[in-house]
Structures are given as structure tokens and as C-alpha cells.
Amino acid sequence: MNIVVCIKQVPDTTEVKINPVTGTLIRDGVPSIINPDDKGGLEVALQLKDKYGAHVTVITMGLPQADAVLREAFAMGVDKAILLTDRKLGGADTLATSNALAGALRTMDVDLIITGRQAIDGDTAQVGPQIAEHLGLPQVSYVVGLDVKDGKYIVKKETEEGYQMLEVEGKCVLTTLASAFKPRYMTVAGIVDAYDREVEIWGADKIDVDASKIGKAGSPTNVYKSFTKELKPAGEKFEVEPEEAVELIVAKLKEKHII
Amino acid sequence: MNKEEYKNVYVFAEQREGEIQPVALELLGKARELADGYGEKLVAILAGYKVADKAQTLIAYGADEVVLVDAPELKDYITEQYAQAIHQVIEAYKPRIVLYGATTIGRDLAPRLSARVNTGLTADCTKLALAEDDKEFLMTRPAFGGNIMATIVIREHRPQMATVRPGVMQKLAKDDSRKGVVNSFTPKFDESKFKVKLIETVKEAKDTVDITAAKVLVSGGRGVGNTEGFAKLQKLADVLGGQVSSSRAMVDAGVMPHDRQVGQTGKTVRPNLYLACGISGAIQHLAGMEESELIIAINKDKFAPIFNVADLGIVGDLHKIVPMLTERLAKEIEK
Numbered sequence: 001m002n003i004v005v006c007i008k009q010v011p012d013t014t015e016v017k018i019n020p021v022t023g024t025l026i027r028d029g030v031p032s033i034i035n036p037d038d039k040g041g042l043e044v045a046l047q048l049k050d051k052y053g054a055h056v057t058v059i060t061m062g063l064p065q066a067d068a069v070l071r072e073a074f075a076m077g078v079d080k081a082i083l084l085t086d087r088k089l090g091g092a093d094t095l096a097t098s099n100a101l102a103g104a105l106r107t108m109d110v111d112l113i114i115t116g117r118q119a120i121d122g123d124t125a126q127v128g129p130q131i132a133e134h135l136g137l138p139q140v141s142y143v144v145g146l147d148v149k150d151g152k153y154i155v156k157k158e159t160e161e162g163y164q165m166l167e168v169e170g171k172c173v174l175t176t177l178a179s180a181f182k183p184r185y186m187t188v189a190g191i192v193d194a195y196d197r198e199v200e201i202w203g204a205d206k207i208d209v210d211a212s213k214i215g216k217a218g219s220p221t222n223v224y225k226s227f228t229k230e231l232k233p234a235g236e237k238f239e240v241e242p243e244e245a246v247e248l249i250v251a252k253l254k255e256k257h258i259i
Numbered sequence: 260m261n262k263e264e265y266k267n268v269y270v271f272a273e274q275r276e277g278e279i280q281p282v283a284l285e286l287l288g289k290a291r292e293l294a295d296g297y298g299e300k301l302v303a304i305l306a307g308y309k310v311a312d313k314a315q316t317l318i319a320y321g322a323d324e325v326v327l328v329d330a331p332e333l334k335d336y337i338t339e340q341y342a343q344a345i346h347q348v349i350e351a352y353k354p355r356i357v358l359y360g361a362t363t364i365g366r367d368l369a370p371r372l373s374a375r376v377n378t379g380l381t382a383d384c385t386k387l388a389l390a391e392d393d394k395e396f397l398m399t400r401p402a403f404g405g406n407i408m409a410t411i412v413i414r415e416h417r418p419q420m421a422t423v424r425p426g427v428m429q430k431l432a433k434d435d436s437r438k439g440v441v442n443s444f445t446p447k448f449d450e451s452k453f454k455v456k457l458i459e460t461v462k463e464a465k466d467t468v469d470i471t472a473a474k475v476l477v478s479g480g481r482g483v484g485n486t487e488g489f490a491k492l493q494k495l496a497d498v499l500g501g502q503v504s505s506s507r508a509m510v511d512a513g514v515m516p517h518d519r520q521v522g523q524t525g526k527t528v529r530p531n532l533y534l535a536c537g538i539s540g541a542i543q544h545l546a547g548m549e550e551s552e553l554i555i556a557i558n559k560d561k562f563a564p565i566f567n568v569a570d571l572g573i574v575g576d577l578h579k580i581v582p583m584l585t586e587r588l589a590k591e592i593e594k
Binding site: 094125129159222223226242245 | 275337338339342362363366367369370371373374375377378379380381382383395397401402403406407408409410411412413414415416452454455456457458459460461462463475499517523531532543552553554555557561566567568569570571572573574575576579580583584587588591592
């Protein structure tokens, strides 16, 4: 069984702070990590490797420095790593990104494709299902459990009310949730080894996709403007004894007819 | 593609087991405004099996027209079956805009369709509007974990598609006297593509509380500390007839379940009263609650960002104030 896991290098958005004076993002010193949902996907792929001897390839599209997340994937236990990097792929929205990744996947012999449900820098949850569509494969998103039985994938999908059990025939795309698959630690030997392993570098000429469908030209969406959020003006703030605080709150609740 | 052929604003009216989901009605409320802005029709797409009786509900909440796609293949939501049906509706009707709820269904279906029809999709929008000058459709969403907002446009592709999180838009008042047209649409299914089979749907009897429906939320953060701390908040919520919600910190710490989490990775709420106790107010949290009618914050740290959005801020110890407030309100309400 050949599994390909698509991962993304993202800034750890929980570490991002706002400059209180200028209202702009402070990006300096924010660490880059493997997107958490993708890391969950890596873990489930490696579980299938442990159980059934699957061959696990990891691919990321990004800037050359995304090499770091591939090394981390090596240290976790993947067999092969590909960095898809090319200026022609830059400025891509989700659709163009999915076209590029689908173009890479078309050239590979693959039985199962796993992506994280969504990346923490964009939170769109679009690239996985879009890859599935480009390749004409079935998809299950929000995956929290996976096993293989009689050549079929038995998939547990999280829903708002609970979960669903689904059976998928043949090649498919699954998008995983970080919360369900606690990633293994990198092994010491793995870390040492990771820096000697070869990361394959692929450019746009190596993938099977129409050139009009990638990069900025292949992106139907455009950013019209971006801005930091306007917050509503602050109300009054009091530093008082608890007794007085209680009276202030009760008065406010009465004023607004909450009580 | 001739852009001029694409007209009218469409809403995917998500239903589960025949029940129209609240987010569909919320989308109709916003889409009504957009359709009026263009002087065009608002159309709801109702897909399912034996759901025809729900069409009038969609009209009562603002739809001019309902495209009813009723087929046994659509009894349960499965990506390919729904993608085929909605794709054919899009091909036949050529919508200007299609809106979906950002639910586990909408966020599965909409990207699949965006790739099938080769158009743009903006995820989890918090604001939809038309530009004042040229009526360009402006879709605004949080990015970078809610740290910045981005307004997205889809200039050359149609339909322009977006998902919107539940609880963000407001539904119109129900008007049962509204009249509308119901058109049945029969898709041609290609069953050879049906590769996913639903074995079972399990509703977990987890103590699910829908915090998005609560009028009053007493919400706790790191400052609450532990389960005992949350018990104090629960007493206060009981007196006010509300629910207890939580910041991400307390969910990550395992003190509160995820379904109580407010914020970017949790739920968006807009109760009449949001009482934030010991919540510092990270931007990701504010993204989920700043639309609340009245925000009162109690926090020891007078520089906590939560005070920037609070109508009333109390710098103090919630562990002292909350029990006293509970007692005082119990007396007040008894009167």
C-alpha cells in the first residue's frame, strides 16, 4: 500500500501577537511547525505502516525552507519526502494549490492520499476535497478513525452530533483531524538520520497539470484588502472592592433589561 | 464563460433528517439583502429525500424560489451524491452567488463543487456585502488564526461561492404569508462514482449544550482554574437562566469539553449577555464573541485585552465576585 500525506509548513498562529500601538501583526520570531491536522494525518499513515507495512511518502508545496517540515516527517518515520517548490506556483489560492498538488499526485503510484482537514493559518479546509475532485477520487473529510478491512477503508468521520462510520472502496482522499491522532515523537536516531536523507525537489515542470491552473493565474479568488480587526470601543473599567463590583454588574444588567 | 449569464443569489439549504439547519435560515437572511442589492431573486436549493414539505419554511424566511431536489440517493449526506445533484443545479440555473453553511457538510461539499465547476470559494466568512460603487461581491473572513481579516473577491469566475459559520448571520422574522415558487429538479446520477457507503450515523449522548442558542453565557478562562471554579460559574449561569462556555485554554487543559468552546476554533456566539470570567481575551477568542449584545468582563489583570471589547470591565478576583454576584442575583430575581 502506497500512502501519500500532504503537509503544510505553517506559522504557529497561537504564538502570533498584535502590536498594541500599530495594530499590526508581529510575525518575527514566530516558529514554523507542521500544520497540526497534517501531523495527525502523518501519524495515521505511520500507524498503517506499522500495521500493514505501508510505504509512506510526504509531500509539501512551499518555499525552500519548508524542507524543515519534511526532515521532521523523516524523523517521525516516513519513507520518502518531496518538496514541490517553484515560483510558478506562487500566489496560489486553494484551488490553484490543489491543482498543483493533484498534478504531483497524478505522477505517483498511490493507493491512499491523506491531508489534514485544514491549516491553522488559513482555516479553509478546501485543499483536501479539491484534490479529490481533480483526481476523480472519493473523499471523506473530518476523519477521526481509520482501518483497512477486506481491501476497504473503514473510516470514522466526526460530525456536529457525534460521528459516522463510512466504508470506502479503493483509492481515496481522507482529511484528518489533529485531535484524533496524537503524533508520535521523533526518535533520536530518526532525527540524526533525517539530515542525511534525500528530499526530492520537484518544480512545476515535473507535475502533470495545465499551466493555466497553477499559481496566481490559476487562482479564482483575490484578496481585495486585508486589515486588522476593528474592535468596538471599550466601555468603562472599574478597579473596586468585590461588593461594589457586584453592585455595578447588577446595575448594568438592570439597565440592559437582562434581569 | 459569460459572466452576464449568471444571475440571482442561491443558498444551499442544509437539512439533516429532514430538519432545516439554523444556518440555512441565517444565510437566507443575509442573502435576501444581497439579492435585493442586485434587484434579483433569492433562491434556496433544498436537496434531500422526502423534504418537499420544508420548501415553504424557506420561503417564509425570505426565499423567492426553491429548487427542490428530492431523490432517494440524497437521503443521507454523502459527498459524491450531493456534489452531482448540486453541480447539475448550478449548471442548469447559473447562479451569481451560492452560499453554504460552514458545517461539516458545507465544508465538505462546497470545496468539492468549487473544483468541479472551477470557481472560487471563500471559507468561513464573517461578513458578506456588496461594494458601494460597482456592487462587487465582498467576502470577508478571518485569517491567520483570526489575527487579520481579509476581504476576498472572485472577479472572473461564476458562481461566486462562500461558506459562513453558523451563528454569524441573522435570520429574518418568519413570515408565513410570504409566497414563493417551488421548482422540482431531477438530477441524473452517475452511480458508478458512488464509492462511499454510510454504515451508520451515531449521535453521541454527550452532554451536548448548544452554546450558540443561549441568551446568557457565563464564560470561563484560565483564571477560573479548574472544575471547581467552573462549578461557581455554573451556579451563576443557573440563576441567570444561561449556560457556561469556555475559552480554548480550559478546553485544551481538559477542564471543559470542546462543544463549550467559544472562539476561532470553537463556536461563534452572540448572546444578550456574555460574562467573561478570567478570560484574557486572545484575538482568537474575541473573534467568537465580540458581537454579543452586552459584554461584562471580570479579570485580575487590568491590561487584559478582553477589557477592550467589554461594555463593563471589573478588575478583580472572579473567585470572590462570582459567588457574591450569584447570591445577590438570586435575591434580586426572587423579588
